[in-house]
Amino acid sequence: MNEATRSVGIGIVGLGTVGGGVVRLIQKHHDDYVAAYGADLRIVRACALEQSRAEELGTGAEAFTTDWHDVVSDPAVDIVIELIGGEHPATEIFESAFAAGKHVVTANKALLGRHVEALGAKAAAAGVQIRCEAAAGGGIPIVGTLEHDLVGNQVLTIAGIMNGTTNYILTRMAAEGLDYSDVLADAQRLGYAEADPTADVDGFDAASKIAILGSIGFRTRITTDDVYMQGIRDITSEDIAVARDMGYVIKLLAIARNTDEGVDVRVHPAMIPATHQLAAVNGAMNAVFVVGDAVGETMFYGAGAGSFPTASAVVGDVLSLSEHISRGTAPMAEPEPFGRNLSIRDIEDLSTNYYIRLKVADRVGALAETVDAFASKNLSIKQVMQLDGGNEDSCSVVFLTHTCSERDVRAAIDALKGASCLQKIGSVIRIEDVDAWSDGVMDN
Amino acid sequence: MNEATRSVGIGIVGLGTVGGGVVRLIQKHHDDYVAAYGADLRIVRACALEQSRAEELGTGAEAFTTDWHDVVSDPAVDIVIELIGGEHPATEIFESAFAAGKHVVTANKALLGRHVEALGAKAAAAGVQIRCEAAAGGGIPIVGTLEHDLVGNQVLTIAGIMNGTTNYILTRMAAEGLDYSDVLADAQRLGYAEADPTADVDGFDAASKIAILGSIGFRTRITTDDVYMQGIRDITSEDIAVARDMGYVIKLLAIARNTDEGVDVRVHPAMIPATHQLAAVNGAMNAVFVVGDAVGETMFYGAGAGSFPTASAVVGDVLSLSEHISRGTAPMAEPEPFGRNLSIRDIEDLSTNYYIRLKVADRVGALAETVDAFASKNLSIKQVMQLDGGNEDSCSVVFLTHTCSERDVRAAIDALKGASCLQKIGSVIRIEDVDAWSDGVMDN
Numbered sequence: 001m002n003e004a005t006r007s008v009g010i011g012i013v014g015l016g017t018v019g020g021g022v023v024r025l026i027q028k029h030h031d032d033y034v035a036a037y038g039a040d041l042r043i044v045r046a047c048a049l050e051q052s053r054a055e056e057l058g059t060g061a062e063a064f065t066t067d068w069h070d071v072v073s074d075p076a077v078d079i080v081i082e083l084i085g086g087e088h089p090a091t092e093i094f095e096s097a098f099a100a101g102k103h104v105v106t107a108n109k110a111l112l113g114r115h116v117e118a119l120g121a122k123a124a125a126a127g128v129q130i131r132c133e134a135a136a137g138g139g140i141p142i143v144g145t146l147e148h149d150l151v152g153n154q155v156l157t158i159a160g161i162m163n164g165t166t167n168y169i170l171t172r173m174a175a176e177g178l179d180y181s182d183v184l185a186d187a188q189r190l191g192y193a194e195a196d197p198t199a200d201v202d203g204f205d206a207a208s209k210i211a212i213l214g215s216i217g218f219r220t221r222i223t224t225d226d227v228y229m230q231g232i233r234d235i236t237s238e239d240i241a242v243a244r245d246m247g248y249v250i251k252l253l254a255i256a257r258n259t260d261e262g263v264d265v266r267v268h269p270a271m272i273p274a275t276h277q278l279a280a281v282n283g284a285m286n287a288v289f290v291v292g293d294a295v296g297e298t299m300f301y302g303a304g305a306g307s308f309p310t311a312s313a314v315v316g317d318v319l320s321l322s323e324h325i326s327r328g329t330a331p332m333a334e335p336e337p338f339g340r341n342l343s344i345r346d347i348e349d350l351s352t353n354y355y356i357r358l359k360v361a362d363r364v365g366a367l368a369e370t371v372d373a374f375a376s377k378n379l380s381i382k383q384v385m386q387l388d389g390g391n392e393d394s395c396s397v398v399f400l401t402h403t404c405s406e407r408d409v410r411a412a413i414d415a416l417k418g419a420s421c422l423q424k425i426g427s428v429i430r431i432e433d434v435d436a437w438s439d440g441v442m443d444n
Numbered sequence: 445m446n447e448a449t450r451s452v453g454i455g456i457v458g459l460g461t462v463g464g465g466v467v468r469l470i471q472k473h474h475d476d477y478v479a480a481y482g483a484d485l486r487i488v489r490a491c492a493l494e495q496s497r498a499e500e501l502g503t504g505a506e507a508f509t510t511d512w513h514d515v516v517s518d519p520a521v522d523i524v525i526e527l528i529g530g531e532h533p534a535t536e537i538f539e540s541a542f543a544a545g546k547h548v549v550t551a552n553k554a555l556l557g558r559h560v561e562a563l564g565a566k567a568a569a570a571g572v573q574i575r576c577e578a579a580a581g582g583g584i585p586i587v588g589t590l591e592h593d594l595v596g597n598q599v600l601t602i603a604g605i606m607n608g609t610t611n612y613i614l615t616r617m618a619a620e621g622l623d624y625s626d627v628l629a630d631a632q633r634l635g636y637a638e639a640d641p642t643a644d645v646d647g648f649d650a651a652s653k654i655a656i657l658g659s660i661g662f663r664t665r666i667t668t669d670d671v672y673m674q675g676i677r678d679i680t681s682e683d684i685a686v687a688r689d690m691g692y693v694i695k696l697l698a699i700a701r702n703t704d705e706g707v708d709v710r711v712h713p714a715m716i717p718a719t720h721q722l723a724a725v726n727g728a729m730n731a732v733f734v735v736g737d738a739v740g741e742t743m744f745y746g747a748g749a750g751s752f753p754t755a756s757a758v759v760g761d762v763l764s765l766s767e768h769i770s771r772g773t774a775p776m777a778e779p780e781p782f783g784r785n786l787s788i789r790d791i792e793d794l795s796t797n798y799y800i801r802l803k804v805a806d807r808v809g810a811l812a813e814t815v816d817a818f819a820s821k822n823l824s825i826k827q828v829m830q831l832d833g834g835n836e837d838s839c840s841v842v843f844l845t846h847t848c849s850e851r852d853v854r855a856a857i858d859a860l861k862g863a864s865c866l867q868k869i870g871s872v873i874r875i876e877d878v879d880a881w882s883d884g885v886m887d888n
Contacts, residue, residue, distance in 0.1 A: 021888075025596060025738050028886075035783060036663055037595065133593065139739040141585075141593030148592070149577065149585030151481065152469060152759030219480055277745060280724040285741075294469050295583040295746060295756035297729075301721060302742035308886045312739035315596030323776070332767070339479060442472075442752045444465075 005326040007040040010318065011071035011102075013093055014083035015048035015057060018107055018134070021311030022081060023057045029315075039322040045071040072096040078325050079318055082106040087114070094119055098126035105317040107134035107310055113208030113224035116215055123334035130334055131317035136209040137162065139309025140302035141316070142288045146217045153292025155217040157437040159255040162209040164284035164304045165200035166232050166252040168192045170269075171282045174240045174249065180233065192284055202231035203267040206254040213288065214256035214265055220342040222256065222265055228347040230268035234427040238387060239357060242398055243271050243429075249279045250429065257437065262345035270432040271355060289437070296441050348407040352433050353382070356399045356409070357426035358416070366421035367397065373419050377412040379404055394423050400431075449770040451484040454762065455515035455546075457537055458527035459492035459501060462551055462578070465755030466525060467501045473759075483766040489515040516540040522769050523762055526550040531558070538563055542570035549761040551578035551754055557652030557668035560659055567778035574778055575761035580653040581606065583753025584746035585760070586732045590661045597736025599661040601881040603699040606653040608728035608748045609644035610676050610696040612636045614713075615726045618684050618693065624677060636728055646675035647711040650698040657732065658700035658709055664786040666700065666709055672791040674712035678871040682831060683801060686842055687715050687873075693723045694873065701881065706789035714876040715799060733881070740885050792851040796877050797826070800843045800853070801870035802860070810865035811841065817863050821856040823848055838867050844875075 010026070012019055026033075026041050033039040046059040047068050054064040065071065072080055072093060080097040082090055082104055090111050097104050104123070106112070112119070112135050123130045133143045137160075146155065161167050165187065172183045184201070187193035199205045207227040214222040232252050243250050248271035257264040272279055277299045281287040286304030291297050303309035324330060360366045367384070374381055380402040387396040401409070409428065416422055454470070456463055470477075470485050477483045490503040491512050498508040509515065516524055516537060524541040526534055526548055534555045541548050548567070550556070556563070556579050567574045577587045581604075590599065605611050609631065616627045628645070631637035643649045651671040658666040676696050687694050692715035701708040716723055721743045725731040730748030735741050747753035768774060804810045811828070818825055824846040831840040845853070853872065860866055 021738075025886075028737075029596070029598065032598065140742060141589045144593045145585045145589065148764060149588045149760050150756065151763045152473070152756045154473065154476065277724065280721060287743075292756060293472075294465070294752040294759070296750075296753055298584060298744070298746035300742070300744055303740050306740075307888045308738040309740055309888075312594065312596045312736060315738070316593050319595045320592060442469075444751045444753075 005038045005040065006328065007042045008322040008325045009042055009044045009076040009078045010081060011045040011074060011077035011079070012043060012081040012083065013047040013068045013071050015046060015053045016083065017307045018310045018314065019083040020057055021307030022083070022314050023059055025308060025311045025315050027058070033319060037319055037323060038326050039319050040326070041318065041322065044076045045074050047071050068093050069096070072100055072102060077102060079103045079105055079321055081314060081318065082108060085110060087111050091115070094130070095122060098122050098128055101126065101128060103128045103131070103321050105131045105314055105321070107132070107314060109135040109205070109208040109212060113211040116212055117221045117337045120334050121337045124336055127330070127333040129321065129332070131321065132212065133317050134310045134313035136212045137286060137288055137300070138302070138304040138306065139312045140286060140288060140300050140304065142213065142300050143216060145300060146213065146290070150290065150292050150295060153294045155258065155290060155292050156440045157255070157257045157291040158210065158213050158217050158288060159253055159278070159437060160288035161251055161278060161281050161286050162206040162254045162288065162304060163200050163252060164286055165193045165197065167281065167286065168284045170232060170235070170250060170252065173235070173237055174244070177237050177241070179237055180235060201233060203229040203252065206252065206267045210254035210256050210265060210267060214263065215338065217290070218256070218258045218263060218340070218342060219338050220263065220340040221338055222263060222344070226265055226344045228266040228268070232269050235269055236427065238396060239427055239429060242385070242387065247274050248272060248431065249274050251278060253432065258342070259345065261349065262343040264345045264350065266347060268430060270430050272432050272434055276434055291437050291441065293440055293442050297438060348405065348410065350406040351403055353403055353431040354401045354409050355429040355431055356401070358397050358399070358422060359394050359424040359426055360397055361421045361423060362393055362395045363421065369419045369421045370397065370416060373416040374399065374412050376415050377408055379408055379412040396426060449482045449484065450772065451486045452766040452769045453486055453488045453520040453522045454525060455489035455518060455521035455523070456487060456525040456527065457491040457512045457515050459490060459497045460527065461751045462754045462758065463527040464501055465751035466527070466758050467503055469752060469755045469759050471502070477763060481763055481767060482770050483763050484770070485762065485766065488520045489518050491515050512537050513540070516544055516546060521546055523547045523549055523765055525758060525762065526552060529554060531555050535559070538574070539566060542566050542572055545570065545572060547572045547575070547765050549575045549758055549765070551576070551758060553579040553649070553652040553656060557655040560656055561665045561781045564778050565781045568780055571774070571777040573765060573776070575765065576656065577761050578754045578757035580656045581730060581732055581744070582746070582748035582750065583756045584730060584732060584744050584748065586657065586744050587660060589744060590657065590734070594734065594736050594739060597738045599702065599734060599736050600884045601699070601701045601735040602654065602657050602661050602732060603697055603722070603881060604732035605695055605722060605725050605730050606650040606698045606732065606748060607644050607696060608730055609637045609641065611725065611730070612728040614676060614679070614694060614696065617679070617681055618688070621681050621685070623681050624679060645677060647673040647696065650696065650711045654698035654700050654709060654711060658707065659782065661700070661734070662702045662707060662784070662786060663782050664707065664784040665782055666707060666788070670709055670788045672710040672712070676713050679713055680871065682840060683871050683873060686829070686831065691718050692716060692875065693718050695722060697876065702786070703789065705793065706787040708789045708794065710791060712874060714874050716876050716878055720878055735881050735885065737884055737886050741882060792849065792854065794850040795847055797847055797875040798845040798853050799873040799875055800845070802841050802843070802866060803838050803868040803870055804841055805865045805867060806837055806839045807865065813863045813865045814841065814860060817859040818843065818856050820859050821852055823852055823856040840870060
């Protein structure tokens with residue numbers, strides 16, 4: 001370095017999987033960061049529940065505290081890294097850090113998914129930054145890409161596989177023909193799924209991430225509560241096999257589209273062509289597909305979770321802030337909150353093709369009765385398939401619709417519930433119109 | 445915008461495919477850029493050979509010039525966009541722009557592939573920046589990703605499909621079983637290949653790009669001349685079919701690995717597992733696979749060329765510089781040139797598995813003679829396959845080696861040339877050890 005620089009004080013709250021990764025990564029590369037970027041990162045405060053964890057990581061007794069207030073109030077701390085997750089006390093940590101003039105780096109998708117706009121406004125008012133590369137996509141550089149690299153574009157679509165647990169489960173179901181519950185149990189045993197898998201398998205985790213990415217990409221407010229959510233619990237190996245025969249794979253997608261009728265934002269299992277880039281994203285890996293009006297189709301692939309991948313994103317944010325802190329210049333403050341307030345489109349206005357699997361009584365007239373129910377709501381059926389493998393009393397029937405609205409599908413399913421032959425609504429899976437993602441791309 | 449801002453003067457040299465895209469993109473989104481980023485971009489000078497082109501694009505008669513000096517000397521120009529390609533007069537344009545205190549945004553891979561370090565030093569001395577997102581990967585955000593988002597990592601491997609023409613040709617050869625020359629002719633007719641395809645099909649274009657990305661990713665000097673190059677002219681549909689039977693696809697890869705024995709940097713056709721992410725990148729699309737020690741495996745996919753995709757990268761760079769110019773603050777100067785000077789590993793030290801296809805006389809003893817030649821150089825053969833489809837006098841034989849050095853393979857091929865049965869060395873294709881790309885990733 002040619003210039004006089006000062007060290008950068010890091011205060012870290014939370015020494016779990018990601019926090020531990022951040023500490024170890026900074027320890028491993030401390031001298032590299034000094035040599036390459038003039039960034040002398042010092043972990044001056046570290047907050048965790050147990051001192052033994054800090055000892056294990058070697059952050060030093062003098063840095064250790066169990067009280068996050070010690071971190072945000074320490075004048076030696078320039079950057080607060082919040083890695084405890086959840087809304088409280090994370091909100092209070094953010095606000096106290098801003099009040100003390102400190103930047104915040106975070107992986108907290110639950111908090112930002114709900115409150116990115118309000119927290120952004122508070123950071124802007126305090127002249128500091130929130131950086132959240134790790135909060136959406138884990139290690140995948142996607143927040144920075146949307147905030148910086150793709151700014152020449154109007155972003156049209158962001159669609160991704162943003163949850164590793166569900167992608168791991170669906171990948172193994174597809175590869176091994178196993179059922180959901182069997183793979184889930186195995187995933188829990190192997191550490192790919194939590195004991196309580198709700199946040200992953202029901203789509204909450206992916207919903208938070210698409211809310212954050214949609215907000216940034218479209219420069220408008222989208223909160224987790226705006227996101228329609230449907231998880232993967234109803235998907236069977238039968239659905240996956242039928243999809244394969246039709247040239248599709250089933251993925252849990254998080255989708256945000258900036259349409260003329262408002263922002264279409266949703267998380268649900270979807271069938272996509274087996275030849276699509278996202279179809280090749282397997283196991284616990286994640287990928288975010290972004291369509292911009294100039295750049296066209298892009299995709300960003302990597303590990304969506306894990307200790308060091310997430311730490312890579314956190315430390316990238318820290319180094320970006322440090323560039324300025326080291327030289328004594330102020331980083332740019334958080335930009336003003338979004339100038340736009342685009343409306344959110346009702347999920348019932350979605351128009352696509354649907355796959356509907358029913359379990360019906362195996363008797364004469366059953367099929368006619370279901371077809372009548374669909375017809376009564378003007379649902380146009382493209383194909384009906386009776387699947388093998390029922391027992392004497394019941395069989396599975398799959399209906400593929402022509403393009404129709406979610407509203408009409410819901411009405412038809414309500415009508416079906418009155419059909420005497422119906423034993424169970426098996427699954428309702430949208431066949432995603434991936435070509436529509438590129439509507440509005442400029443013609444070369 | 446809350447702050448007083450000023451407009452940003454753009455001078456553009458070259459109004460070809462990319463230049464035209466840049467002009468049209470700025471025209472389309474001018475008001476969006478003002479609203480979103482406070483960036484009022486004005487194209488104040490535009491240099492091209494023909495005024496009719498400027499008229500077609502609507503850049504205005506008063507902005508038009510045929511002399512690039514008018515662009516770099518205009519005090520109203522803050523940023524010079526160089527889009528003419530080649531080494532001269534691009535070098536003089538860069539140097540004159542720096543001398544006048546102007547930043548340069550460029551897509552010039554030929555120039556930067558050879559001189560990124562020297563030009564970077566001159567920009568740094570002048571206190572301005574060179575930005576080159578468009579020079580490697582076209583529209584794919586990869587330069588910014590390496591310069592900013594992945595800085596927490598030691599980058600271990602950068603490997604990509606970085607040339608759309610060759611990927612288009614190989615994809616169609618694979619899908620349709622066609623031969624190279626037939627697809628090339630078709631690609632030329634359709635505009636996917638130039639009349640003189642040398643720079644693409646012989647690997648020069650990809651070599652420039654991997655030199656730039658390797659330099660940035662590893663923070664060391666790599667020039668195009670350091671890159672071993674082999675093109676795709678020798679690949680046949682036969683090779684592709686055999687590869688497929690073995691579970692591989694053939695792609696023209698540009699690879700840079702930061703190894704203990706030096707930087708391994710090369711462009712050549714390679715066999716990779718059909719399940720690898722890069723194997724699914726088809727047609728004219730590009731992708732860059734990056735392995736960092738913390739983040740692990742990542743991939744960045746998109747259009748590597750084309751008017752608006754490349755313009756997306758150029759305008760992203762312009763907006764990034766504009767953030768500062770609009771507010772009257774100085775953008776950071778170009779960082780000092782690379783602190784490291786890693787050695788380049790000799791291609792003969794490469795160690796991998798090889799696929800070698802020979803055309804030999806179809807007579808008793810021919811196979812033994814070729815096997816003897818390999819054995820004389822201690823080349824360990826794993827498998828020999830005689831292919832169908834020879835004529836009465838000749839047949840194709842494929843040899844797969846165990847792991848061996850390039851040096852030994854070359855010696856064996858020299859020895860083969862003395863074998864009386866040999867009619868032709870068909871193709872020599874490296875089977876890339878993609879698992880080795882992740883050597884050194886931190887264990888979660």
